[in-house]
Amino acid sequence: MTIPGLPADDRELSPFTGYTRAHWEAAADGLLRAAWRWAGPSGALLDLPGRPSVSGVRSDGLEGYARTFLAAAFRVAGADGKDPHGWLDRYAQGLAAGTRTPGRDDAESWPVVLDCHVQGQPMVEAASIALGLRLTRSWLWDRLDSGVQDRAERWLRGALRHLPSPNNWYLFPLTVAGFLDAVGRGDAETARARRRGLDLLEGWYRGQGWYADGDGRAFDHYNGWALHLYPVLDAHLADGPAATGPYGDRLREHLDSLSLLFGADGAPVHFGRSLTYRFAAASAVGLGAVTGHTPLTPGTSRRLLSGALRYFLDRGAVDAEGLLTLGWHGPHEATLQPYSGPASPYWASKAFVCLLEPAGHPLWTAPEEPAPSEGPDRVLALGGPGLLVQSTRADGIVRLHNHGSDHVGPAQGESAAEEDPLYARQAYSTRTGPTAYSNAPDNHLGVEVAGARSARRRIHPLGAGQGDGWGWAASWHLPVFGAGPATVPGLRVESVTVARGPYELRVHRVLGAPPGARVHQTGWATGPAEPLRSELHPLYGWAGADEVRAPAGTACTASARLPRLSADAAGTSLYACLARLADDVRTAPVPPLADAVAEVRAVDADGVEVRWADDGSLTRVRFAPLTVDHVRAGR
Numbered sequence: 001m002t003i004p005g006l007p008a009d010d011r012e013l014s015p016f017t018g019y020t021r022a023h024w025e026a027a028a029d030g031l032l033r034a035a036w037r038w039a040g041p042s043g044a045l046l047d048l049p050g051r052p053s054v055s056g057v058r059s060d061g062l063e064g065y066a067r068t069f070l071a072a073a074f075r076v077a078g079a080d081g082k083d084p085h086g087w088l089d090r091y092a093q094g095l096a097a098g099t100r101t102p103g104r105d106d107a108e109s110w111p112v113v114l115d116c117h118v119q120g121q122p123m124v125e126a127a128s129i130a131l132g133l134r135l136t137r138s139w140l141w142d143r144l145d146s147g148v149q150d151r152a153e154r155w156l157r158g159a160l161r162h163l164p165s166p167n168n169w170y171l172f173p174l175t176v177a178g179f180l181d182a183v184g185r186g187d188a189e190t191a192r193a194r195r196r197g198l199d200l201l202e203g204w205y206r207g208q209g210w211y212a213d214g215d216g217r218a219f220d221h222y223n224g225w226a227l228h229l230y231p232v233l234d235a236h237l238a239d240g241p242a243a244t245g246p247y248g249d250r251l252r253e254h255l256d257s258l259s260l261l262f263g264a265d266g267a268p269v270h271f272g273r274s275l276t277y278r279f280a281a282a283s284a285v286g287l288g289a290v291t292g293h294t295p296l297t298p299g300t301s302r303r304l305l306s307g308a309l310r311y312f313l314d315r316g317a318v319d320a321e322g323l324l325t326l327g328w329h330g331p332h333e334a335t336l337q338p339y340s341g342p343a344s345p346y347w348a349s350k351a352f353v354c355l356l357e358p359a360g361h362p363l364w365t366a367p368e369e370p371a372p373s374e375g376p377d378r379v380l381a382l383g384g385p386g387l388l389v390q391s392t393r394a395d396g397i398v399r400l401h402n403h404g405s406d407h408v409g410p411a412q413g414e415s416a417a418e419e420d421p422l423y424a425r426q427a428y429s430t431r432t433g434p435t436a437y438s439n440a441p442d443n444h445l446g447v448e449v450a451g452a453r454s455a456r457r458r459i460h461p462l463g464a465g466q467g468d469g470w471g472w473a474a475s476w477h478l479p480v481f482g483a484g485p486a487t488v489p490g491l492r493v494e495s496v497t498v499a500r501g502p503y504e505l506r507v508h509r510v511l512g513a514p515p516g517a518r519v520h521q522t523g524w525a526t527g528p529a530e531p532l533r534s535e536l537h538p539l540y541g542w543a544g545a546d547e548v549r550a551p552a553g554t555a556c557t558a559s560a561r562l563p564r565l566s567a568d569a570a571g572t573s574l575y576a577c578l579a580r581l582a583d584d585v586r587t588a589p590v591p592p593l594a595d596a597v598a599e600v601r602a603v604d605a606d607g608v609e610v611r612w613a614d615d616g617s618l619t620r621v622r623f624a625p626l627t628v629d630h631v632r633a634g635r
Contacts (some may be wrong), residue, residue: 264396
């Protein structure tokens, strides 16, 4: 299903996606129309159908109100207050009803905002409500009875007085404070919330436009839809682009790499938590266009935005009722988290930030231009987050090699039982998803001891770099086990990925393996009906190859299979292989993967040299100390 009422494609203005501003307006209206069928008597709670979150159905109903309100606010504010469907009247009525007796167990009252570990989810929704009220102030807030305004302020201030989760949640009080300041209700409490949020944000910045989501090493789509969106939009609404300070510059730099994380089909890389927010992954692209803090042309920005929106609408993200489902394409349980509820997908509303630019803006009038992934093959190393991006024009696939993002808190132990497929894998892409926790892990170097396979939890980056047409990233991790002893004394895995064209050179050094241990390297998980080729070719250290089934599938296919290499391990051992993910339909016939390399040899006991067949260039990886070099033939 898709959203009813979308206009016909406009392939003259938008040759890549067919979508225009009218499609975005129709999409917002269609999503709102469907969601409001599930509203309570006065519209304070939108109780969408589906599995409840751990926060409970009342919190889920508030989430339905708050997240859809954000879409309505962008829609109406971008139309300079024109509201032909009367959305703001509904939200005004819901605001009045929800704040009348907060905490009461009735059909309309909102839950109160408490500490994150008690009843924290309303704090998240308070930020959406505050931002929606700020965007629509002239048409909603300023027309409210003063009593309703006072009640709303009291409820919102709960976000300033309670403990957020130790991550992007600190930007929710900042957003609430920004609204209260904007409507003349600021004070020392709002100033303190703003200062606290921005101070923490400074400490989380890791360079190249990337923030960690808290004090650990979680780098994911929260960068775009939270860590950049809230502070940049807050400053922009206050005083315009000139007031955004370093946050605008960081957004611009972030878009240099984020823009490469969308495939030619419009898909964002399937990586990290909360992926049921879907096309919210493109919200930072819209934010950059709105604020002017972007390296992208208007035509490229719209191509990315509309590509992401259309990708999901064309693949079942909306059900027969017109509601966004909990999943990726359609419903998909493994994509979800315990906090995911029926209205959670409506954080996708953040992508509608692009509607803040009026119809005459170049974002909507310039012809679409190709996405970065549709240009020449690229490799981009991001040393701060420890990521390596690899894109190939022939098939439009983008791959993200993960040597630095793990979503393990600084005080959290490394338990194999908490292994998260959305962070633990070595690589992710725009065409594949990770296998389920219960199945064989894709893109994984596992050590097997006494029949138990190791998990990858905390990832320690060792470096990243790039040259002309190639790049690398490296990390080490402590293998942990779910059966028997949790760790093996002295056991450690060091890993390097070198990306070049469509090829991934994966090199590992396993240290301290006990007698009888084995190692396994898996590749990309693809479905039997997909036109994708997933290959692994052993170069050094590997003794056997086979294929593994993943019957639970991925977010992209109902069932999957993945190639696997295996070998014995004892003491310190070195392993190298080539991996490739390609689209057999979009690409010309490709040579066998084995033909990509002309020669492989060990360098002492701690490295390998690989000579490439196409141009004779040489890639050298050594671990003691870590060095990665790529030398052209004849040099």
